[in-house]
Amino acid sequence: MTPDNHDDDKQPPLEVACPECRKKVVWTTDNPYRPFCSKRCRLLDLGAWAEESHRIAGEPAMDEADLDALIDRLERGGQQ
């Protein structure tokens, strides 16, 4: 009955498997760690990724704040 709700129930929630531990994760804007199930898994994966990028010559390393900003920008762009 609330006209403000028209965006919320268009689609069923998207489920993804956490890349770190394979647990099912519901992809919502309420989960700041998506596609990971938890902060722990997200940090583990980012840590592995950062180490990997350090081995590629010429690739500038991104710290976590940069990555957060990038993800934030991508998600805003994709949704609005």
Ligand SMILES: [Zn+2]
């Ligand atoms: Zn996980």
